[in-house]
Amino acid sequence: MERVVFLRWFRILALATGYFLSARILFLLPNEVGSSVWPPTGLSLATVLLFGEELWPGVLLGAWLVAMSSGLGPLASLIISLGSTLGNRVAVLTVGRYLKLNCALCRFGDVAALIVGGAFVSTLIPATVGEICILITGHGSLITELPFNAHRMPLDWFLWWLRDMMSVLVFTPVILVWSVPPRRRLQIRTMHSAALILLGIFSVLLVFDHLPGLSFLGPMRAYLLFPLFSLIAFRFGPRGTASLAFFVTIVGVLSTIYQRGPFLGHGLLESLMNLQVFIGILTITGLLMTAVISERRELEEKVSFLAEASRVLSLPGELSERFQTLMELCVPLLADWCWIDLVNEGHHVERIALSHSDRRMAELACRIRSGLPLQLDTPGGVHEVIRTGKSVLLNEVKEQDIVQIARELQVGDEAWQVGVRSVMITPISVRDKCLGALTFLSAQSGRKYSGDDLNFANELAGRVSGILKQAQLLREARVANRAKDDFLAALSHELRTPLNVILGWVQILRQEKLSEAETKSALDTLERNAAIQVNLINDLLDVSRIVAGKFRLDRKPLELSTVVRNAVDSHQMLAAQKRIELQLLSNVSGHVLADEYRLQQLMGNLITNAIKFTPEGGRVSVWVESERCRHRILVQDTGQGIEEQFLPIVFEAFRQEGGGASRSHGGLGLGLSIVRHIARLHGGEVTAQSEGKNRGSTFTLNLPGLMVRGMGTDHEGSLHHMIESDKAPESIHPGTLDGTRILLVDDSPDILFLVNHWLTLGGGKVSQARSADEALQLLKMRVFDVLLSDIGMPGVDGYQLIRKIRALPPSQGGNIPAAAITAYAREEEEKKALEAGFQLHIPKPIGGIALIQSVLKLRNLAGTAGDHPPKWFSDRQLSSL
Structure with missing residues (x-):
């Protein structure tokens, strides 16, 4: 002080x-x-x-x-x-x-x-x-x-x-x-500049009669100084113009005192007044002209600088090297001292690049910078800009400010040696998040930053932000690419494992004669591994629907306790295989407006996940709590728990704790992602809590309740009654279909054989067609109760076939109930099939019992349709009514 x-x-x-x-x-x-x-x-x-x-x-x-x-x-x-x-x-x-x-x-x-x-x-x-x-x-x-x-x-x-x-x-x-110091240095060492300076001196002496030759022009010779000022302004800028005005004033005053020059009047006072008025006009004109020229040059330099900055930032190599080159470009055009700070992964401020016009001062600046705190919550300066995302302009740094800085940083007289005069700090933001700051300091140049300088600094910070965004996107792309590779490896593993089991048992069944018990065990194994594949494919399709924004719900009033009880009961066998106790502790009655199929899927994923990560002898508990118009379902296990760092991403797709080739649990990491999406579509939310490794975990599903009056009334009129009266058979019995006449269309001999076997076993009368044309011929020759057709067939596909059938009169089968049995299982393909004229969309693979249930539904629809094709429903809509 x-x-x-x-x-x-x-x-x-x-x-x-x-x-x-x-x-x-x-x-x-x-x-x-x-x-x-x-x-x-x-x-x-x-x-x-x-x-x-x-x-x-x-x-x-x-x-x-x-x-x-x-x-x-x-x-x-x-x-x-x-x-x-x-x-x-x-x-x-x-x-x-x-x-x-x-x-x-x-x-x-x-x-x-x-x-x-x-x-x-x-x-x-x-x-x-x-x-x-x-x-x-x-x-x-x-x-x-x-x-x-x-x-x-x-x-x-x-x-x-x-x-x-x-x-x-x-x-x-x-x-x-x-x-x-000027932004552009005076070029006085070149011959052109030296000649122009000599011309200026010679012209001023000539105008004021110190050299012979122009006295005959009288007062008009003074105007020769205007083009001289123009030349000086273009060549030397403000320094040249101001110096020339000063030189003209000194020479003019001395000349006028000695009765020389073009401004002589009646007495010395009048002569000096004439001189001063002329010099005033000349100086004002020269300074304004110089300012306009300088602004134009500055604009050109800024445009050129931004282009060069963009080129430097786009060069290959490490970001720190490119930023250092950029800082060196900024000195001395924009600052005497500048640097870039970025927030690292530890949320500390880290100096990435620094440049100073004087190397010795750069070393001093680095020493001072080493005393600055790294914590992001430090008040003031760069830290404040990073926290708020707002630029700071300090037009003039007072000596008191320098004293305060020296005291805070404990750097003593070193702060005075830097000699900061003006400061600009601009934020570097990517995706509305401030990742760092760009700092410019004026020191020995004495330059004071203005609003225009700050705007230019913000433009430069925007270029830096663009490069950081590109680096961030590249980093995310690499992470996504690694995640894709990991996912494809996991997918290959999850698909090949059940396929290997299926192929192995098929070979055993073909080559060896097994006992009845061994054969039953083999068939159970085949069925279980086929179901695993179906579940994997369904999960992949659900994720693709979620990504495409085509995940739809068919909501209706449901009794929540029934859904929860069914989910627990359907997983008892899976829990028993691992000797895990699966218990329903409390099941409070309540109603929700939900898609029954998707809600069952949500509960199934939560319970399956709990069983998967719970060791043998463990326990999985499910209970329901209700409070006013909200319902809370909790699934708690005594399993391996969830690490703290994994909790925030536990619901992200393709995420599995302990993923990789050494992981101890199968699956693709899609179940919980699907759970969260289904919960949000229902207006709810799902959360996960865990006290850490081997401490178990609790998943909580919150759903909005529904006040329902008169539950149990008819939801869909006669159609609901018709579907409820047609329960799915528990096994295939001869006579179930009671001679239903079925036209089966598929270009695959294996599918024709398999479906024909199931339908015939159930008592149906099946006619087979290998193409759409053959199916149309059979319709003209016979009467059928139900049509089952594939979609992907050569020539005329299933969509074209059903359109041609719907164009026929009823007497030729134009209103026959039809189902599309296809491997095209996405929702948009289901919608396309129903719009084309099918009543049901049945994705492959399908079992014999489900197939017979679908035929029964179609047959009942035929009984209510009259002369018009019956109303179409997806298989999931019908099964949920």
């Missing part, structure tokens, strides 16, 4: 000294020079803009000393010095604080602000206050040094305002632009 106070007072005294000395030098020249040129005003404004508003006492002290040395009393000197200080404060507040002046003067807005706020407006105050003070005290004019004359006061006021205004226009810009 002592260092800050010392520096502040040192600068205040230095400013006061410079103010006083520059004024005293003018007193050595003719009085008229001080009346038209007053460097202290421009010098003091530039100093305060560069080093801070707190230097205003230096202006007050310097102006008071000058006034005192002019013969004014202490009070009058204080009033005049207060006017000068007030004018300086107005200029600083307007131009510096509110308009955020960039000292490089490379933007049109900066130059316009300096001209209007600094030169035209603020200088009105000291002139007005000074003349009022002279009027009150009766002192002689401070401008012309003539005795007091009230009639001459307007002229004195104008001269006072003009000299201050010209001081701001000439001296302030040249100090500002040479105090900060």
